Amino acid sequence: MKKILVLNLGSTSSKIAVFTEYDMKFEDVIRHDIEQTNLPLNDQVDFRLESIKNALNLHHISLHAIDAIACRGGVLKPIEGGTYIINKKMYNDLKTFKYGFHASNLSGVIGYEIAKELNIESYIVDPVVVDELMPEARLTGIKGLERRSIFHALNQKSVAKEFAKSVNRKYEDINVIVAHLGGGITVGAHRKGRVIEVNDGLLGEGPLSPERAGSIPNDVLITWLIENEFTVHEAMNELSKHAGLMSYFGTNNCLEIEKLMENGDQKAQLVLDTMCYQVAKYIGACAASLEGDVDQIILTGGLSYSKYLINKVKQYVSWIQNVTIYAGEKEMHALNTGVMDLLYGKISTKSYE
Known part of the structure; x- marks a missing residue:
């Protein structure tokens, strides 16, 4: 043993x-x-x-x-x-x-x-x-600048394998979209055991999350950086630790923000709905990366305990494929x-x- x-x-x-x-x-x-x-x-x-x-x-x-x-x-x-x-x-x-x-x-x-x-x-x-990005997912619109693959690989691959096992198939034989919903949010397209497309969950792009800014229009971001006179380190710290829900509410605790929403706070509902909408957009993008050949959509991470958030995301993406929830992380x-x-x-x- x-x-x-x-x-x-x-x-x-x-x-x-x-x-x-x-x-x-x-x-x-x-x-x-x-x-x-x-x-x-x-x-x-x-x-x-x-x-x-x-x-x-x-x-x-x-x-x-x-x-x-x-x-x-x-x-x-x-x-x-x-x-x-x-x-x-x-x-x-x-x-x-x-x-x-x-x-x-x-x-x-x-x-x-x-x-x-x-x-x-x-x-x-x-x-x-x-x-494991496919070549088309790597390039940007500026020569010499490429997208990075930094994401919740351990948990994403783990739940994808768990789903494959539940349907008596191998991870290498299925196409799934996995959204890890945590302090950072990453959405990956898993094609036959390889994550061919995923947003950079640390600093670069993706949905807004409890702590991350996600994708921001270039001109708005550049103006914000200049006006605040951030150093590179300060800017990265703001975008990865003090943005998203932290920026709007001063907390990364979704339960607290859901309580605000339940008490009639319209701003809380709008921001939470926006986060769900952006997650759904990236799921849709991953469906395109898989050319529509999607066996399952999987939602995981700490935020997937929230029935409100999960149901909101499902509302947008259930037409693509069925949704399985693996709440939390293992x-x-x-x-x-x-x-x-x-x-x-x-x-x-x-x-x-």
Whole structure:
């Protein structure tokens, strides 16, 4: 019976779990003090590693009982989806933040260091930089500028595979549209196991979300940037953390905004309806990318618990295909499955080069 340690580190917390085979034995969310999380990311390795070991001790789990480590993939160069062994090159790219700064990089850094200590292997599964875009989806209207594929690859692919299994088919044999509705929103066209079209969910485009601005007309955006005299860093911070619902209401909590709507706040209803409308537009665009050959539309992520939001999106897109809901996200399970399937020979290891 194989045991997997799963690491999913974020900006303010460290999620860990241990699985025996495909069953989760425990999950813990370790909250860190703001003084700690304000430190440079590489300076956070020691205290996060210690907190992980302490949590395992509390649950009476010996590191020496672990067969492999599954880590949330960080910001790396664009790669295909799949399960990758963390080699020295990947470790260096994560630790030096070569392709971008994000706390998720620490998952692979710490996982690699623990694995080396135990003489086992560590892996990442479907990181946010999964890039399977078709060529037509990559180019823009300016030579030399290309669209990026940054999205909720882990959860999108996980629920697409879950749907395929529910209808006795393989992920590689179906065409589905997956909308991950969370703090950021990404909508992907999955064609035969590859995400050929998806909006850049971090900064570039897409529906407005609880925290993101989404797509904005070029002239309006440029004027706004100039008038506010933002630095590049400040502008990115505004567009990715303080826009969307945060900009309108000062909160990213959809439940609070739904309560405003239920109490007759017309602005709250308009903004929520606009978000749903924009999600639906991107689902429609993905249907075009799949040339109308759509087996299912899937809605997932934390916002998919909201009946109001789900019904509003369905109102726009149900004519395309039936809609399945996988509320929330199961990233820890998806990470474990990606590694466990590899250990049992169901899939092959991919190499980061």
